[in-house]
Every structure is written in structure tokens, then in C-alpha cells.
Amino acid sequence: MPTSSTPSSPFTATGAPRAGGAGTIAGRTVSRVGYGAMQLERLHADRGAAVALLRRAVELGVDHVDTAQFYGDGFVNGVIRDAFRPEDGVVVVSKVGADPDPGGALPLRPAQRPEELRASVEDNLRSLGADRIPVVNLRRLDTGPGLRAEGDQLVDIDDQLAVMTALRDEGKIGAIGLSSVTLDGLRRALPAGIACVQNAYSLVSRDDEEMLRLCVEERIAWVPFFPLGGAFPGVPKVAEEPAVVAAARSLGRTPAQVGLAWLLHHAPNTLLIPGTADAGHLEANIAAGAIEFDDDTLAALDAVESRSADATLG
Template sequence: MTPTGSPSPRTPASGASSSATTATGAPRPGGPGRLVGRTVSRIGYGAMQLERLQGDRAAAVALLRRVVELGIDHIDTAQFYGHGFANEVIREAIRDEDDVLVVSKVGATPDSGGPLPLRLAQRPEELRASVDDNLASLGLDQIPLVNLRRADSGPGLKAEGDQVVGLDDQLAVMVAMRDEGKIGAIGLSSVSLDVLRRGIPAGIACVQNAYSLVARDNEDMLDLCAAENIAWVPYFPLGSAFPGMPKVADEPAVVAAAQALGSTPAQVGLAWLLHHAPNVLLIPGTADAGHLEANAAAGSVVLDAATLAALDAVPTRQGDIVR
């Protein structure tokens, strides 16, 4: 959990290919990628699903130890995952010698009494408070990368009232916290192409938007990230249960490829993302050890030219849910 920090290069650096194993000696699932100036596994772990294990803390700790054993050294979390439970378990399970890069996000807060389990927390003072909460629960002096979760693109929450906050005001406090050493680098999440363009001068290391084989409306943003040496870390990499959002595993071309390769549709969907652009880093989440192992194994799925062409031809169906 040692902090580091400078933006990620678009293509793997010449030294990255020589870093195929982690500090523990395990091969990196998906091979080596780059994030905030360091080498990480291209298949990471998203900690949101850890909250499903709140009744069995030992199982949550064991799952995270399995993450490390599988060679995953990039964990994505947030204080609002399980009211801090995910962060607390990460602090307990991940050791300094594991050399795992822990990334967090701000811009929302738990709301157990609301229609959704969280609400937006976009005001500058809320962003600062959230960073402090993350530092405390993770037990860190600095978070290497903090993503600012906005509401410029769907699916999910819409900003209303005092939660409609300008990007400049938000970036001002994020940059201040970076200057203070509380965070190492700044990322953006759930943003539009225009917002990303306006944020780049502040120094953006990562973008997290909804993106998958069947939801590729953000292709122009991915291209911009490529040009600006920004890591692309998609959430919902296999689709979602949100109304109108397709699921990768239901796509006939994906099912056919999985059958031909002896893989699962989910593994094909993740493998396609890794093949699609070299600055893609994945953070699929799960509370199940078997699913975790299957996700890690997706990094070994090889897609030949014909299979890639068939998958690339799948139409995107995201437009109706993205604002």
C-alpha cells in the first residue's frame, strides 16, 4: 500500500514488460500495466462487492489475501463501500510487503435510508472530508490516486440542488490536497468528454467510466486518454443490471467466442477490453473466490484476429442510458 504518483503512459513502457511478476513473485493477471508511474497487474480488483461479506469479516480478509496470491496488485475502493467496511478490511488484509496500489474515490457518501445506498457528495468541503475519511479507514498517510466521481454521464445518480458543482471548484480542492500530500494523483469518474478536456490541465492520471464491449459510446474519450497518457479503468466492464444497459455475457458473438475458446462469456468480455487498448486496466469486483479466480484467468485468454474482428463488429447499445 505504498503511495506513489505520476500519470500513466498510454503504451507499456519498455521496463513494464520485464515486470511480469508482483512483489510476492506471482505473475500479474493480464500482464503488466502502468498506473500513477508504477507497474500494476492489468486485471485488478474492485472492492465494492466486499460489502456483501460484512457478516463474515474473516471471509473478506481471506478473499483479499487470495487477490494478492493471484498476482493482483491494484485494488480500487471507496469509503462509501459498505460504510467503510471495504477500506477497513483492506487495511487489515493488505500488508506493506504486498506492494499493492490502493486507489480510492470521492464524490459520494453512504445513504442507507435513501432510494439508493449512496448519495452524491460533490461540494469541495465534502470531497476534502471524504479524503480524510479514506485516509483514516485505510491507515495511509497518502492515497496514491483518488478518483473524483462526478455525475456527468450515466448510469446512476444525477446531481441536483447544491450537488451541482462546477469542475473548477472541485479540481481546486483536489489539487490542493495533492499539493498537501494527502493524495498522489487525481482521476475522474462518470465524466463527459468535455469535462475530461477541461480537467486535463490539472493533471489527470485515470478515467473511470461505464464502458464494455457492448457499451462503447466513450470511444472518443478512450482515444483522448490514449493521446494524453491517461489510464482507462472502466467500471461495469461486463454491463450492468441498470435498466437499458446491456450485458456482455448475453451477446451472441461473445457466447460463440467463449464456446470456441473453452472460456466463459465473462472472460471473453474482459479479454476483449485488454486487447482493445494497452492503457486499459480492469477492476472487476466479486465477493466469491471462484469468480475472482475466473476473472484473473481472463488475462490468459488469447483472441485471434478473426475473433477480435467478430467482437469488434458488435454494435454499441449504450446511448439510451448515457446522459
Template sequence: MTTASFAGRAVSRIGYGAAQLARLSDRRDDAVSLLRRAIELGVDHVDTAEFYGFGFANQVIREAVRPADDVLIVTKVGADPNPDGPLPLRVAQRPEQLRASVEANLRGLGLDRLPVVNLRRIDSGPGVRPEADQVVDFDDQLATMTALRDEGKIGAIGLSCVTLDGFRRAQPAGIACVQNAYSLVTRGDEDLLRACSAAGVAWVPFFPLGGGFPGMPKAADEPVVHEVAASLGLTVAQVGLAWLLHHDPGVLLIPGTSDRAHLEANLAVGEIVLDAAALATLDGVESRSNEVLLG
């Protein structure tokens, strides 16, 4: 599997997103086994959050990942678990909430330092929007994240759901990665991707096959994606993921699954070669908006 630079180290370009571990919350041993299998297959980058499964994902990572595995664990702040609410998370954008979220992730993961923490802004992309006291100045948030880095509680700062202007504003703070919703069918952040690539900042798309929320475009709804998959003997998901790897060398994938067969199919994408004709066909798919709001 090829590698790319992330937070000052080389990692495999296909990692693992831990959100779907929550589907195994009543089968903890299976969740641990799944993550161990991912590591055995070369995964050295795991993306998580304390609100994934209300802490369950972090607990599984704490049990499954060993120091000798040398896995880069990336987490995020900007939202907190909300087990009693209509959505499984609540917005937590204020500086004191960001700090409390870092502390919660440290406890959940059993770490003294979080290698990378993504500050999830909610000014763009699918999901919710800030209201009332959750409308917080970006500079105040960056100051908090920088202070946490200076204190040694986090190693590097990433951004999520950020605009191009926001990324440029944050660059002086030192940004390791950007996580935005981006896929073959939702390519509205192309200029931001190019800016990250030029700056050597890792691009880590979430919802890499589209979908994610009802109403969002999906790669699986595109007939040409099915045609390319059939011609190559691949699944539609593999084609969508392979396109991302071919699209820019700074792309790092974090597909999530609770199924071992799907895990192995996702990781096999690193060996897929799309020829010029297939890439041209896929590049021609129309990009549509992913701005689906919840709440």
C-alpha cells in the same frame, strides 16, 4: 500477467474492485481471505470507496493489505455512504464534501496518504444527476483535489463519469486515470478512451461486462459473445474482459467478486489470447447507450 502504467508505476492489468466485498459483511474473515488470495495471485491494484458496504470494504482492505504487498489503493470521492436512504450512497460534490470524503477514506483505510483518488463527477454515465447545491463547477472541484494533493493527503488525481470535454479541461491539473462505464456493449466513450491512451492516462472501466443497473446492456445478452466463449472454452465473462484487454493497451481491469472461483477465473483472463477472427466478431457487436438514471 502483463502490466501497464498507472500513476507513475507499473501495475498488473487486472486488479480487484472492492465493491462486492460488502456481500461478505457478515463473514469478515472470508472477505479478508478473498483479498489475500487476490494479492497472492498477483493483484497489485485495488479499487475502493468509503461508501462500499458503508465502510466495510475499506476496513477489509486495511486488514488484508500489508505494506510489503506494494498494492496501489485507489479510492474515490463525489458520493458518501447513505445507509438510511433509498440508494446506498448520496451525492457529495461540493468542495468541502470532497475534502471530508478524503478524510473518511484516510481513516477507513488507516493511511496517511491516498495513492490515487478519483473525483467522480455525475454529469454523464449511469446513475444519478446533481441537483440544487450539488451542481458544482468542475474547476472548483479540481482546485480542491489539487490542494489535497499539494497537502500530501492524496498522491494522484483520477476522474470518473467524465466527458471528453471534461477530461481535456482537467488535464492541466495532471490526471492519472479515467473511470467510466465502458464495455464491449457500451462503447460510447471511444473518443475519450483514445484521448486517454494518447496522453498515457490509464483507462479503468467500471461495469466492464455491461449491466450494473437494470436496463443497461449486458455482454451476456449477446449471442455472438456466447459463441466465441463456447469456441474457446471460456466463460462469457472471460470473453468480455479479455476483449477489453485486447482493445487498448492502456486498459486496466478491476472486476469485483465475492467468490474465490470467480476471482481466479477473472485473473486468468490475463493469459487469454483472442485471435483476429474472434476480435473481429466481437468488434462487430453493436454498442448501445448506458445512460440509465436512478433516483
């Protein structure tokens, strides 16, 4: 991959060493290892534990958190509101494009129309207790099985970007990101100013390599979801790759840590948002940011075959 400079600030606002070093999103310096909050919903019965997990993340150098109003129908956003303090300097990134649907086959329904995107931003603001969200990702329904747009949910990306730009101009969001977007969609969106791209991507599923190169060139943060593959039928798993297992054994790390570390080494604009509801897994994920590879190990990992894989909504 092409190289790119990143900020050198080694500490977060709380004085913790940056997890994985320093990166950028929307002009803000953040730790390259952040936290994806979707799995906090698993702690619905123990809100205190959920808050404590986020406080632990801050202590470990996390200052970039990914969320959505449709995670737990507002529960996760409420935990974020309760857990973080202004002095923590945490950059909260949310997303729109779907709404909660607790009674549906999936707990989500598409919400792609411009008025729905605006309503979703307002819902996120309320549940986060915020006047402004630093970054909001427009979750397209272009890739992955999960939800698919039909009927009046088939909305041109230009119409969606018009309302997202208006929300940015109004100060309700700080920057616009894209999620599950095609290469053509990203190219069309560039004039609007795109801060980050979230697509399913891992060592074993690298269909978006050309898009990643474009993001490096345009200084757009690359924030992969399903960074270790997936637990769904037909989705390859990074931790099962022989080269990953061998690297983990030689380094005294877990295969999951090796898979996360490879992403950081592969492209300089990568920010990770691994999710967990377990404090031990949180610590392991953050520790992956300190892993270094020698040339032979990196070459062996780079040589792992990439297989196309569908991904559910992230």
C-alpha cells in the same frame, strides 16, 4: 486503437506473475487485471472471508484495488486495511463525490462541494489507516442515472480540481483520477494532471470511444466499470452477445472471461477492476487476462454493435 508501450516487469512485489500483464497508473507499474472491492460488502457478516478473498487476490497477481469510503459505509476500506501489507505493493485507488446514506432510496447522497471532497478524503484516510492514498478519483455526477447533482451540489469541475490539487500538494493523495466524466470535463481537467478515468464501458456500450483515444494519447489509464454491461433493466449484457458466446465456446472459456479479455485487447492503457465476493469468480476473472484471440475472433468481437446504456453509480 493506437498502440502504446507498457512496462515489462512480469511480477508483482510478492513475486506473483502479473495478472493480465503489466500496465501503469499514476506512474506505478500494476497488473492489468485488478480488483473492484464494492462487492466485498456482501461479506459483511464474515469479515474473515472478505480478508481471505483479498489475500487470495494478491496471491493471484492482483496489486491494484479500487474502493470507496461509501462502499459499505467504511466496511470495505476497513477490510482493505486489515488484508494488505506494505510488502504486497498494492496500489489502492479510492473515490470521492458521494457519501454514505444508509437510510436513503439509494444508500448514497451526493457530496460534490469542495469541502465535502476534502472531508471524504479524510474519511478514506481514516478507514484505510493510511497517511496517503495513491490515487483518488473524483466521481462526477455527469453521466448515468443513479445520483444527480442538484442545487448546491452543482459544482464546476475547476472548483473541484482546485481542492483535489491542494490535497495532492499536501501529500494526502498521490494522484487525481476522474470517474463518470464527460469528454469536455476530461479535456478541461487535463492541465491538473489526470492519472486515470473510470467510466461505464464494455464491448456492448462504447459511447466513450473518443475519450478512450484521448486517454491513450495522454497516457491516462482507462479503468472501465460495468465491464460486462449490467444487471439492470435496459442495460445490455456482454455475456449474451452471440459473438461472445461463440468465442467462449471455441476457446473453452466463459462469455464473461471473453468480455473482459476483449477490453484488454482493445486498448493498451486499459486496467480492469472486476468485482466479486466469490473466490472462484475471482480466479476466473484473473484468468481472463491470459486469453488470446486470433484475428477472426477479434474481428467478430469488434463488430458487435455498441448500444448506449445508462449505468448506476460505480
